[in-house]
Amino acid sequence: MRFEFATATRIIFGAGTSRELASFTAGMGKDAFVVTGRTRERAGPLLEQLDKQGIRCTIFSVEGEPTATQAKEAVELARPAGCDFVISIGGGSVLDTGKVVAAMLTNTGELEDYLEVVGAAKPLAQDSAPHVGIPTTAGTGAEVTRNAVLSVPEHRVKVSMRSPFMLPSVALVDPELTYSMPPSVTACTGLDALTQLIEVYVSNKANPLTDGISREGIERAGRSLRRACENGGSRAAREDMALASLFSGLGLANAKLGAVHGFAGPLGGMLSVAHGAVCARLLPFVMEANVRALRRRGADSSSPVRYDEVARLLTGKPTAQAAEGVAYVHELCSALQVPSLTEFGLKEQDFPTIVAKAKKSSSMKGNPIELTDDELLGILRQAGGQAGRSPGC
Numbered sequence: 001m002r003f004e005f006a007t008a009t010r011i012i013f014g015a016g017t018s019r020e021l022a023s024f025t026a027g028m029g030k031d032a033f034v035v036t037g038r039t040r041e042r043a044g045p046l047l048e049q050l051d052k053q054g055i056r057c058t059i060f061s062v063e064g065e066p067t068a069t070q071a072k073e074a075v076e077l078a079r080p081a082g083c084d085f086v087i088s089i090g091g092g093s094v095l096d097t098g099k100v101v102a103a104m105l106t107n108t109g110e111l112e113d114y115l116e117v118v119g120a121a122k123p124l125a126q127d128s129a130p131h132v133g134i135p136t137t138a139g140t141g142a143e144v145t146r147n148a149v150l151s152v153p154e155h156r157v158k159v160s161m162r163s164p165f166m167l168p169s170v171a172l173v174d175p176e177l178t179y180s181m182p183p184s185v186t187a188c189t190g191l192d193a194l195t196q197l198i199e200v201y202v203s204n205k206a207n208p209l210t211d212g213i214s215r216e217g218i219e220r221a222g223r224s225l226r227r228a229c230e231n232g233g234s235r236a237a238r239e240d241m242a243l244a245s246l247f248s249g250l251g252l253a254n255a256k257l258g259a260v261h262g263f264a265g266p267l268g269g270m271l272s273v274a275h276g277a278v279c280a281r282l283l284p285f286v287m288e289a290n291v292r293a294l295r296r297r298g299a300d301s302s303s304p305v306r307y308d309e310v311a312r313l314l315t316g317k318p319t320a321q322a323a324e325g326v327a328y329v330h331e332l333c334s335a336l337q338v339p340s341l342t343e344f345g346l347k348e349q350d351f352p353t354i355v356a357k358a359k360k361s362s363s364m365k366g367n368p369i370e371l372t373d374d375e376l377l378g379i380l381r382q383a384g385g386q387a388g389r390s391p392g393c
Contacts, residue, residue, distance in 0.1 A: 139189025141249015256366020
């Protein structure tokens with residue numbers, strides 16, 4: 001057995017910990033580049049802490065999922081401002097942008113030099129500048145991952161900048177910051193976390209450390225995601241989902257994902273849809289296809305047993321089988337009103353292109369069994385089927 005496990009230098013978890021931000025940035029520098037979401041006022045209390053410590057802040061707001069162009073704008077603002085460390089306060093898009101800026105502050109050249117697929121994919125030569133990642137959603141776990149995902153609309157793709165040097169110095173996870181998430185965002189991000197946890201657990205690159213983390217996260221998401229959507233003020237549910245998100249990030253940074261994320265990359269580049277919504281819609285159909293394929297031709301794989309374990313963790317039933325886990329996810333997605341991909345503009349004529357791109361993705365290589373083109377096309381047809389328009393994910 002051989003595996004590697006890497007994460008942020010320091011992880012701080014707990015309600016109210018964001019109020020101690022100034023103490024965690026001590027020694028990082030005097031000029032902070034602060035990345036926020038669309039509503040930068042939410043970062044006000046944290047910025048006040050920095051101001052009291054005499055730290056100057058250059059602020060950059062990210063709206064929606066980040067593009068390569070937005071990330072370049074952030075870098076071009078941070079470099080001449082002389083920023084020596086980065087603080088990201090927001091969802092996965094904000095955290096990913098912060099990781100890019102932190103990396104480019106200490107590495108020469110242009111962003112394109114380091115992007116996969118559309119760039120040169122050069123490895124980073126230097127550690128990133130100090131970076132504090134503070135999530136305000138519970139879904140991506142981006143505060144403990146070593147890549148940043150950027151959209152490149154002109155190529156209709158999403159690409160990554162990836163390096164062990166991109167792990168944040170400090171991951172500061174305060175469940176209180178997620179209390180204000182509306183039900184739709186809670187559902188979308190929470191289903192993304194659940195997808196990551198399940199895909200890591202059944203991945204062909206799973207290891208004993210990611211197994212323990214994934215099992216704990218799946219159980220917490222199973223008991224608390226719906227509750228967090230129905231009662232956003234539930235401290236217990238919000239804490240469970242913040243932990244599930246954190247654990248999903250720890251897992252995906254140290255094991256591969258699977259077919260859901262293999263599809264999510266090309267679909268996200270082609271459709272105007274949130275990443276979590278794509279993952280949520282695909283998850284039950286990918287689970288079904290994997291379980292069926294593993295039973296037919298995966299005699300040497302332990303993954304069918306792992307899908308049984310996923311079912312037990314989600315349902316709380318000690319005798320649950322894989323089919324009950326699939327049914328649970330179908331019912332959960334229905335309850336949380338996950339729309340079909342057709343409602344976001346998916347067209348059947350694009351299916352062959354999507355399958356071809358998905359098969360080349362790094363995530364697809366972690367799927368517990370290689371799916372055929374017909375199986376992949378079947379997943380897209382099911383995910384594109386009618387689900388009923390809703391205000392959900």
